[in-house]
Amino acid sequence: MFRFFLSSISTFDAIAFVIIMLATIAAAWKAPDRIRLIGKLTEAIFLTSLSVQVLSFIIRLPWGSGSRIQTYFCDDFRAMTALVILAALAYIINNILYIIRTPRL
Amino acid sequence: MCGQGDMTSEKIGCTRSDIISLHQTKHKCFMEEELIEEVIEDFSGPGPLTILFQMVPPWILSVFTILLVAILFCGWKAPRWVRPLGSIALAFSFIPCTWKILIALYDVKMAGAVSPNAWYSCFNISSFIITLGMMVFLISRIIIAIQSTRN
Numbered sequence: 599m600f601r602f603f604l605s606s607i608s609t610f611d612a613i614a615f616v617i618i619m620l621a622t623i624a625a626a627w628k629a630p631d632r633i634r635l636i637g638k639l640t641e642a643i644f645l646t647s648l649s650v651q652v653l654s655f656i657i658r659l660p661w662g663s664g665s666r667i668q669t670y671f672c673d674d675f676r677a678m679t680a681l682v683i684l685a686a687l688a689y690i691i692n693n694i695l696y697i698i699r700t701p702r703l
Numbered sequence: 704m705c706g707q708g709d710m711t712s713e714k715i716g717c718t719r720s721d722i723i724s725l726h727q728t729k730h731k732c733f734m735e736e737e738l739i740e741e742v743i744e745d746f747s748g749p750g751p752l753t754i755l756f757q758m759v760p761p762w763i764l765s766v767f768t769i770l771l772v773a774i775l776f777c778g779w780k781a782p783r784w785v786r787p788l789g790s791i792a793l794a795f796s797f798i799p800c801t802w803k804i805l806i807a808l809y810d811v812k813m814a815g816a817v818s819p820n821a822w823y824s825c826f827n828i829s830s831f832i833i834t835l836g837m838m839v840f841l842i843s844r845i846i847i848a849i850q851s852t853r854n
Binding site: 599602603606637672675676679680682683685686687689690693694696697700701702703 | 798811
């Protein structure tokens with residue numbers, strides 16, 4: 599199942615979120631005031647990638663029929679769910695690092 | 704001898720047997736209503752609270768409860784941590800439900816199709832988990848708003 603999840607992630611999302619994770623860790627180490635900014639960047643990349651995937655599905659929709667639509671739907675939906683999980687993990691890590699590196703008052 | 708029932712039946716202008724048959728009909732109708740209600744309960748599926756406490760895994764409910772308690776505690780002692788905790792709750796709510804959808808898609812790939820009931824239960828539980836996350840997120844935002852009006 600985990601292998602299936604890894605195979606569902608598109609290349610662009612994988613590269614983008616690896617860079618974001620590294621940037622978050624670097625910011626938490628050297629510049630804690632930038633962690634929130636990187637969180638906003640994560641949101642932006644997630645929304646952009648999701649909208650591109652939805653758009654690509656909609657564009658291909660009129661040319662498919664029957665089982666082909668089901669194949670498109672499954673492939674695109676797989677990539678979308680993998681993207682959501684990846685973005686949620688990145689966002690959770692970002693917020694945890696923010697809590698750790700920010701004074702409570 | 705005339706009983707109290709006979710006197711009543713005389714007063715309302717009908718015989719005792721009429722009243723008995725009316726009572727029996729009413730009882731029968733009541734029994735039928737009960738039966739219909741039972742049948743409707745059987746076919747309408749589980750209610751929202753049943754879904755919440757029986758179908759959503761307990762560890763997910765535990766995580767949301769811990770986050771809610773942490774938010775309430777931070778609202779008192781550490782106001783700057785309320786916002787990230789609410790965001791964590793919202794982001795966390797998307798992980799289990801999308802994972803369930805991914806499992807369903809895996810089944811589609813392996814078996815070729817998934818029954819509509821499986822899709823229904825998958826989306827039903829997913830929507831409940833997301834609703835829980837959004838409620839915790841909303842509570843965190845309400846606490847932030849209350850604190851900002853105080854200061």
